[in-house]
Amino acid sequence: MTEYIKGQIAELTPTRVVIDNQGIGYSLEISLQTYSALEGKSSATLYVQSQLNQRDGTQVDYGFAGKDERELFRLITGVSGIGAASARMILSSLSADEFREAVISENIAVLKAVKGIGAKSAQRIVLELKDKIVKGGGESSEVLFGPDSNAIVDEATSALLILGFPKQNINKAIQAILKANPRASVEQIIKSALQML
Numbered sequence: 281m282t283e284y285i286k287g288q289i290a291e292l293t294p295t296r297v298v299i300d301n302q303g304i305g306y307s308l309e310i311s312l313q314t315y316s317a318l319e320g321k322s323s324a325t326l327y328v329q330s331q332l333n334q335r336d337g338t339q340v341d342y343g344f345a346g347k348d349e350r351e352l353f354r355l356i357t358g359v360s361g362i363g364a365a366s367a368r369m370i371l372s373s374l375s376a377d378e379f380r381e382a383v384i385s386e387n388i389a390v391l392k393a394v395k396g397i398g399a400k401s402a403q404r405i406v407l408e409l410k411d412k413i414v415k416g417g418g419e420s421s422e423v424l425f426g427p428d429s430n431a432i433v434d435e436a437t438s439a440l441l442i443l444g445f446p447k448q449n450i451n452k453a454i455q456a457i458l459k460a461n462p463r464a465s466v467e468q469i470i471k472s473a474l475q476m477l
Contacts, residue, residue, distance in 0.1 A: 285343070286325040292318055297343060299326060308343030309364075312372035317345035329353055331364040340364065352376055359408045361401060370394050383409050415452055433458075436469040445477050453477055 285308070287301035294315045299306045308326055310318075318324050326343035327350045333340050342364065344350040349371060356367040370379060373394045382390040383406055391402035433454055440450045453473040457464055464472070 281330065282328040282341070284325055284327045286323075288323050289318060289321060297324075297326070299324065299343070306341070308341050309368065310343050311349065311368050313349055313375065314343060314345040331357065342368065348376055352379060355409060355412060356405070359405050361404060366396055366401070369396055380413050383413050386410065432464075432466050432469065435466045436473065439466075439470055440473055440477070443474075445473075449477055 285299050285301055285306050287299040287306070289297060290300040290305055291298040292315070294312055295310060297308050297310050297314075297318060299308065308328065310326075314326070324345070326345065327347050329342045329344070329350050331340050331342060332338075342350075342353065344353065353364075353367050353371060356362055356370055357364055370391075374382065374390070378390070381387070386406050388399065388402045388406065391397055391405055392399055397405075436454060437447070437450055440453075441447060450473065453476045454469055456476070457469050457472045461468065
């Protein structure tokens with residue numbers, strides 16, 4: 281599975297980008313959020329999510345300017361009845377924060393305003409994603425913890441994984457610890473997490 285593609289932007293439209301990586305052109309479907317992030321740039325790193333097209337069985341690669349948007353895409357496509365095209369439409373119509381706010385506040389009207397999302401789909405999105413988003417789902421660790429603390433978070437997470445704790449529980453614990461003390465050291469995070477897990 282491809283994690284990301286880095287290269288020159290050969291073509292860019294509001295729905296598609298072609299990244300030239302060592303003479304090979306990779307075509308990726310994109311949202312308007314990613315298009316805005318890429319506009320005016322000559323090179324980019326795009327995070328990739330591959331989806332199977334249900335109609336013809338082909339694989340479609342989606343590209344995202346950030347891990348945060350890709351995590352939300354994965355979360356949205358995990359909702360029953362919501363496909364990749366609808367997820368891309370949601371991420372083109374709403375920013376990541378607007379989407380999270382709509383789900384957490386159960387604002388069906390905001391979700392229904394997205395083309396192709398009806399009342400039942402909007403209700404299903406809220407029902408299936410509210411708890412996950414409240415617990416930090418659909419956010420990459422960079423968004424949750426900030427770029428400076430990534431190495432500390434990674435180190436603490438690795439240590440806790442080795443001790444046998446589930447990753448989801450570790451992420452929740454570390455998120456809570458860093459909200460209370462954003463400057464916590466690796467040792468402080470691990471000690472606090474051991475008390476919580």
